[in-house]
Amino acid sequence: MNKVNITINDMNISVPENYTVLEAAREVEIEIPTLCHLNLHDLKAVNRSASCRVCVVEVEGRGPLSPSCSTYVSEGMVIKTNTPRAVKARRTMVELLLSDHPKDCLTCEKNQQCDLQKLAANLGVREIEYTGAQSTYEKDNSSYSIFRNLDKCVLCRRCETMCNEVQTCGILSGMDRGFETVVGPAFGLPMIDTMCTFCGQCVAVCPTAALTEISNVRQVWDAINDPDKFVVVQTAPAVRVALGEEFGMEPGTIVTGKMAAALRRMGFDKIFDTDFAADLTIVEEASELIHRVQNGGRLPILTSCCPAWVKFFEHQFPDLLDIPSTCKSPHEMFGAIVKTYYAEKFKIDPHKIVVVSVMPCLAKKYEAARPELSGKGMQNVDYVISTREAAKMIKEAGINFINLPDEGFDNPLGESTGASVIFGTTGGVIEAALRTAADWLTGESLEKIDYHQLRGLEGIREGTVNIGGTDFKIGIAHGLGNARKLLEDIRAGKTEYHAIEIMACPGGCIGGGGQPYHQGDSDIIKKRAEAIYREDKGKAKRKSHENVNVIELYKEFLGEFYGEKAHELLHTKYQKRELI
Amino acid sequence: MKKLKNIEELKDFRDKCAEKFSGPDKIRIIVGMATCGIAAGAGEVFDSIAGEVMKLGLGDKVTVVRSGCMGACHAEPTVEISIPGEESVLYGNIDSQRAKVLVKNHIMRNEVVTELVLEKAYETIS
Amino acid sequence: MCENKFAEEKFRELDGFIEKVGASEGNLIEILHKAQDLFGYLPKEVQLYVSRSLGISAAKVNGVVTFYSYFTEIPKGKHVISVCMGTACFVRGASDILVALEKKLGIKTGQTTKDGKFTIDSLRCVGACGLAPVVIADGKVHGRVEVDDLDNILVELESGVR
Amino acid sequence: MSTKKQLRIALKNCGVIDPENIEEYIARDGYMAIANILTEMTPEDVIEELKKSGLRGRGGGGFPTGLKLEFARKNKGKKKYIICNADEGDPGAFMDRSILEGDPHSILEAMVICGYAVGAGNGYIYIRAEYPLAIERLKIAIKQAYKYGLLGKNILGSGFSFDIELKYGAGAFVCGEETALINSIEGNRGEPHFKPPYPAEKGLWDMPTTVNNVETLANVPAIFNMGAEKFASIGTKTSKGTKVFALAGNVNNVGLVEVPMGTTLREIVFDIGGGITGGKGFKAVQTGGPSGGCIPVQFLDVPIDYESLREIGSMMGSGGMIIMDEDTCMVDIAKYYLEFTTDESCGKCTACRIGNKRLFEMLEKITEGKGTEEDLVKLKELGEIIKDTSLCGLGQSAPNPVLSTMKYFYNEYEAHVRDKICPAGICSSLTKFEINKDKCIGCTLCAKACPAACISGKVREPHEIDQDKCIKCGACYKACKFDAITKS
Structure with a gap:
């Protein structure tokens, strides 16, 4: 890349010519505040709407102030970032935003995690000079996953970029214009009546509390405090590599042990691991794959553990409903097993069992409410809380998380292998499935189980894996936009795969809509992914079918892999849904 | 009409058109029929003039033209009469009655209806 | 059916x-x-x-x-009366006309009377500035309108005389 | 030297030819410019000639047209586009409509010339849906031009091909801004984006695109027919040629005028416009529409060009020129324009969406008699920040009507906030109508005129206004023939 020479705050520097003024400034440790700007390089998600006008700077020779996020450097450019004129304009923009914003910071969901709040503090806004009409809209809590409070929207349009350009879901668009502009679904519909997948990526990038999760914290506390209930909690693989961030720990810190300890102290009756169910998912899914391959079934098989992805194809690819695996997602399998096998084995009335899932995901909340994911009048999973909500509960309970000792999960549903851990990152599910399928197909216990060609953060990846002389063509996509491309190619007959893994969120579950806010820093996602693979490496067993408790479960209760009982409890069906 | 294939054909065609519209015996009555004019009643004025021209048997000599804005919005509808060899005359505030008067007086008797004349305040670049 | x-x-x-x-x-x-x-x-x-x-x-x-303001999601009344609010009309008293019309019909601009008969709209310049102020009733342009003319315009609309 | 003040170049065929008949256009040398260009000139020659003519964009910005085409020519792209901006959104302006209705072929010819100059094969005319007649006439013109081989493949046997399509606006003033316009053509919300990249680099469907306004284009064939030198000999040092203005408001000869650059405002208002209606006093002339400013009497002798208008706090704009008489309240006018821009703001950037809304609210407060002197300070301060910080030209120029009226008519603002009076008697909250009992003869005219039925009195006896019911419409004031009603 060619470099250009620029002067910024009287410093002469040389930067690549494709840099924005903002990037150039950061190169020399000059902070320019931003609000609407978002750039997730590796995920190719950029919001460069230049609409908030908070990052304006003076560029010599240009009349009005320039937004540094969208102004590209050029040879000889002279920039001043901190002149009274620029600073005053910035402060005024924040004041204007605040003049149309509820001032309930103390009780706000995003208190201390809000970009607008930080901006106001950093720019020293002490009073709001301007007053006038304030936008008020009806709050939308129609869905199980996403709460919309447009009174707090600053029109940064990040959610719109995520929803349309990255996820290609097309739920959110700017509506109306002028002061009345809002971002929302068509016809002002409640989210539940749209084809929203509830992936929660809009929530993940919202700088304020305009978009947050529908909280289940109260319900979970109520269940814990109800002596009549037997409350079990399960935690998804991606939670353990991110939860620490909520307590100020370095991204990528593995806190599995502290998490188990914290949950136990909060009063859950049993602390289990969704990883156990992930192993279960793998033996079922690998069986299904082999079954399809050997019986001329339809290929490719698509993974089905991501509920946002499931809802996505139900809306958008109703003609392909027969290709996804019929496996329920791991936490749903877990719920089904707890309320049958576990209840029987430990003689607990299943109606008294409350299953709580701690998930990196907001779509899991919606998934838990799907009527078909139930049995005997009970939902498989009762409540889903996000990683963030779990952290809030830990804080509410007065637990000093950082100094907790490491504790383990309870048995028998707390045992897991390395294969299940990697479910948390893109490519992990398919790698886990291959570890099992390869052993089964070759009839050997293979040594080589790290499928490096399937790892990484590239949006669409493919690889061919040779198992016992047969080439298996594997496709991987994360982010629904990438998934769409892959699916469209399949629909058009352009590509052929044996198996495909799809995760709705960029990065997989580690980048889920319920994870600690990454504030646009994609390094955080990378660090979480590295932690996932570290956790895998550290496991004694790294193949799902070697999980002794899983083997025991089939022996004692389920019978055959992919058998009748397994179908009844562990598999599901899909339905066509409307396109709005 | 076939497509014009080169500049020569265009020039020939231009000359033919010029003769057709501004030949020495061509009188033009132009009615300003932009949005403003039509809103003020230029449509009725046009019909009235065309009717009068027909009635008086002037069809061969006189072309009645629906044109665009003449600029004098304050005096819509406006009509311009141009007789070869004479300075054209711009009239304002015409209605269908006055239109008939214009045809009778200006065309038939060659008398300018002075009380309806507007000053034509512009030159056109040649 | x-x-x-x-x-x-x-x-x-x-x-x-x-x-x-x-x-x-x-x-x-x-x-x-x-x-x-x-x-x-x-x-x-x-x-x-x-x-x-x-x-x-x-x-x-x-x-x-x-x-886009040209598009509407709400059905309009049988008759649409639009008052031009372009600057030329505005300085020649268009807002008085709009206010009077709103009062007469008992609705605000953009609304339709309960019986579905009339809708009032305001327009941004129809380009007939020479006739300011301008009211457009079901497509017919009325120029140099005064408050007193409104009754006639409404009667004309209702009787269907164009 | 002619005594006539007006000179028609852009309007040369308007009101002269039948716009629905291509033969009439051709009879007046129509399509000769493009014919000569295709036969004798290279694209570079065309650009050079336009640069020499000094033609600048008539849509408001005043950017040199030749340069604009040159940028688009130099930028590479699989396709290139020429767009005619016919989304005349300035309320009180109708220059473009008149040209399109009166001389549509000149626009088509100009677009072909521009297409040849930049190497574009496609043109779009983006026109407001509110202009049905202009649309109709354009449709006819395009059809005829195709029929005669003046549009389409292999124009006049030159090997150059150019197509033109109409695209409709749907009522959004902001679409006059070129990036918003391009978004709209692509089928999107008409929200502008930050420039650069300019359309000449990344325009319609990310291809190099030139956007020109109607009047600019109307000058193009004329320039080639009369020669760039001749065109450049008209006007001032920096602004060449003529400018069309839509003269409206409180002026006798409302109409469309075309004058050489450098003509003074006085000549336009008084010589061409015939002075103020009703013999009233002149107060201000507003140019540039919602983006422009109000020019007071002391600048009536300023010769009009891009720079001089900017210097006195207004702008050329697209050519709306509204004359205001002594009965106009300048605060009310500023409020009118701000209401317009807040209504038309796309809502994208903070400065315009909230900033201009707050300006409008402050003006509303002031006209209601609730303003304070502190509000005036804030009004100016915020107005200047919005100018400096908004994303697009609409937002950047929206405070101009406020700032220019504050600059020249500050006393009126002061009267509203300090003395709580509206000197022009326009702001109804600050106005009171009363009947002078000595002058009233009881003719009942006022009572009949009152839409609120709040004037009572017997015939031939002095009448009285019920102040609680009065809606302050001023109908009685206008109806009274005996000066018996006072406004304060």
Whole structure:
């Protein structure tokens, strides 16, 4: 890349010519505040709407102030970032935003995690000079996953970029214009009546509390405090590599042990691991794959553990409903097993069992409410809380998380292998499935189980894996936009795969809509992914079918892999849904 | 009409058109029929003039033209009469009655209806 | 029943139009114009129909419809009276006319009377500034309007005399 | 030297030819410019000639047209586009409509010339749906031009091909801004984006695109027919040629005028416009529409060009020129324009969406008699920040009507906030109508005129206004023939 020479705050520097003024400034440790700007390089998600006008700077020779996020450097450019004129304009923009914003910071969901709040503090806004009409809209809590409070929207349009350009879901668009502009679904519909997948990526990038999760914290506390209930909690693989961030720990810190300890102290009756169910998912899914391959079934098989992805194809690819695996997602399998096998084995009335899932995901909340994911009048999973909500509960309970000792999960549903851990990152599910399928197909216990060609953060990846002389063509996509491309190619007959893994969120579950806010820093996602693979490496067993408790479960209760009982409890069906 | 294939054909065609519209015996009555004019009643004025021209048997000599804005919005509808060899005359505030008067007086008797004349305040670049 | 049949025909005509201009995103606004011509306004079903025909999200279609003031999602009254609020009309008293009209009909600009007879609109310049202030009643332009003229205009509309 | 003040170049065929008949256009040398260009000139020659003519964009910005074309020519792209901006959104302006209705072929010819100059094969005319007649006439013109081989493939046997399509606006003033316009053509919400990249680099469907306004284009064939030198000999040092203005408001000869650059405002208002209606006093002339400013009497002798208008706090704009008489309240006018821009703001950027809304609210407060002197300070301060910080030209120029009226008519603002009076008697909250009992003869005209029925009195006896019911419309004031009603 060619470099250009620029002067910024009287410093002469040389930067690549494709840099924005903002990037150039950061190169020399000059902070320019931003609000609407978002750039997730590796995920190719950029919001460069230049609409908030908070990052304006003076560029010599240009009349009005320039937004540094969208102004590209050029040879000889002279920039001043901190002149009274620029600073005053910035402060005024924040004041204007605040003049149309509820001032309930103390009780706000995003208190201390809000970009607008930080901006106001950093720019020293002490009073709001301007007053006038304030936008008020009806709050939308129609869905199980996403709460919309447009009174707090600053029109940064990040959610719109995520929803349309990255996820290609097309739920959110700017509506109306002028002061009345809002971002929302068509016809002002409640989210539940749209084809929203509830992936929660809009929530993940919202700088304020305009978009947050529908909280289940109260319900979970109520269940814990109800002596009549037997409350079990399960935690998804991606939670353990991110939860620490909520307590100020370095991204990528593995806190599995502290998490188990914290949950136990909060009063859950049993602390289990969704990883156990992930192993279960793998033996079922690998069986299904082999079954399809050997019986001329339809290929490719698509993974089905991501509920946002499931809802996505139900809306958008109703003609392909027969290709996804019929496996329920791991936490749903877990719920089904707890309320049958576990209840029987430990003689607990299943109606008294409350299953709580701690998930990196907001779509899991919606998934838990799907009527078909139930049995005997009970939902498989009762409540889903996000990683963030779990952290809030830990804080509410007065637990000093950082100094907790490491504790383990309870048995028998707390045992897991390395294969299940990697479910948390893109490519992990398919790698886990291959570890099992390869052993089964070759009839050997293979040594080589790290499928490096399937790892990484590239949006669409493919690889061919040779198992016992047969080439298996594997496709991987994360982010629904990438998934769409892959699916469209399949629909058009352009590509052929044996198996495909799809995760709705960029990065997989580690980048889920319920994870600690990454504030646009994609390094955080990378660090979480590295932690996932570290956790895998550290496991004694790294193949799902070697999980002794899983083997025991089939022996004692389920019978055959992919058998009748397994179908009844562990598999599901899909339905066509409307396109709005 | 076939497509014009080169500049020569265009020039020939231009000359033919010029003769057709501004030949020495061509009188033009132009009615300003932009949005403003039509809103003020230029449509009725046009019909009235065309009717009068027909009635008086002037069809061969006189072309009645629906044109665009003449600029004098304050005096819509406006009509311009141009007789070869004479300075054209711009009239304002015409209605269908006055239109008939214009045809009778200006065309038939060659008398300018002075009380309806507007000053034509512009030159056109040649 | 009869209305359904009407609607069906309109959808067929819309289909024909979409086919003619091409079902591409670049023709969205043109297609919405046609749809509004046909249906008189752009109800949800029509927007959804356009969204599906062009393969673009309903949110995007609705976002476009709500952005442009020419498009309306609410049916208009039998008669539409628009007061031009361009500057030329404004300095010649158009706002007095608008206020008087609102008072007369008991509705605000953009609203329709309860009996569905009249809708008041305000327009941004129809380009007939020479006749300011201008009122357009069912497409007919009335120039140099005064408050006193409004009764006549309303009577004219109701009696159907054009 | 002619005594006539007006000179028609852009309007040369308007009101002269039948716009629905291509033969009339051709008879007046129509399509000769493009014919000569295709036969004798290279694209570079065309650009050079336009640069020499000094033609600048008539849509408001005043950017040199030749340069604009040159940028688009130099930028590479699989396709290139020429767009005619016919989304005349300035309320009170109708220059473009008149040209399109009166001389549509000149626009088509100009677009072909521009297409040849930049190497574009496609043109779009983006026109407001509110202009049905202009649309109709354009449609006819395009059809005829195709029929005669003046549009389409292999124009006049030159090997150059150019197509033109109409695209309709749908009522959004902001679409006059070129990036918003391009978004709209692509079928999107008409939200502008930050420039650069300019359309000449990344325009319609990301291809190099030139956007020109109608009047600019109307000058193009004329320039080639009369020669760039001749065109450049008209006007001032920096602004060449003529400018069309839509003269409206409180002026006798409302109409469309075309004058050489450098003509003074006085000549336009008084010589061409015939002075103020009703013999009233002149107060201000507003140019540039919602983006422009109000020019007071002391600048009536300023010769009009891009720079001089900017210097006195207004702008050329697209050519709306509204004359205001002594009965106009300048605060009310500023409020009118701000209401317009807040209504038309796309809502994208903070400065315009909230900033201009707050300006409008402050003006509303002031006209209601609730303003304070502190509000005036804030009004100016915020107005200047919005100018400096908004994303697009609409937002950047929206405070101009406020700032220019504050600059020249500050005393009126002061009267509203300090003395709580509206000197022009326009702001109804600050106005009171009363009947002077000595002058009233009881003719009942006022009572009949009152829409609120709040004037009572017997015939031939002095009448009285019920102040609680009065809606302050001023109908009685206008109706009274005996000066018996006072406004304060």
